[in-house]
Amino acid sequence: MVFLIFWFGFILIISVMPVSGPKTDLPADKIVHFVSYGMTSIFLFRHFVKKATPIRAFYTSVALASIYGTALELVQYFLPYRSFSLGDMAANILGAFSGCLLHLKWKRR
Numbered sequence: 001m002v003f004l005i006f007w008f009g010f011i012l013i014i015s016v017m018p019v020s021g022p023k024t025d026l027p028a029d030k031i032v033h034f035v036s037y038g039m040t041s042i043f044l045f046r047h048f049v050k051k052a053t054p055i056r057a058f059y060t061s062v063a064l065a066s067i068y069g070t071a072l073e074l075v076q077y078f079l080p081y082r083s084f085s086l087g088d089m090a091a092n093i094l095g096a097f098s099g100c101l102l103h104l105k106w107k108r109r
Contacts, residue, residue, distance in 0.1 A: 007043055008068065011036065015072040018081040033069070033091035038099020041065040045100050058104050065096035 044061035052060065069092025077084035 001047065004043055004047055007040065011040065011068070012072065016075060016079060016082065030087060030091040033088050034095035034098070037065050037069050037092040037095035038102075040068065041096040041100035042103045045103060054104060054107075058100055062096050062100050065100075066093045069093065069096065 041061045041064075044064055045057050048057035048060050051057075070089055073084055073089045073092070076082035
């Protein structure tokens with residue numbers, strides 16, 4: 001649980017800190033979002049699967065990671081030095097789903 005708190009704090013900090021340089025829509029940005037929220041959902045899954053069925057842990061993990069990513073994108077809308085992006089939000093949600101799904105499939109093997 002302590003690790004999850006630190007991880008969520010880390011994601012919060014990197015999501016609200018000012019970014020230097022011009023805003024770009026390079027694919028690397030979307031890849032970082034995809035991987036970060038994939039990892040977030042895996043960490044959540046590993047926590048929840050101890051207390052619930054794998055399917056329930058999967059849905060809970062994907063939902064929480066997606067909600068957190070969406071909330072942080074909404075926060076960025078109000079920060080003058082950050083910008084809201086539907087593409088980033090989509091990468092967060094797809095990453096959360098894909099990461100957790102791959103982990104679940106791998107664990108069932």
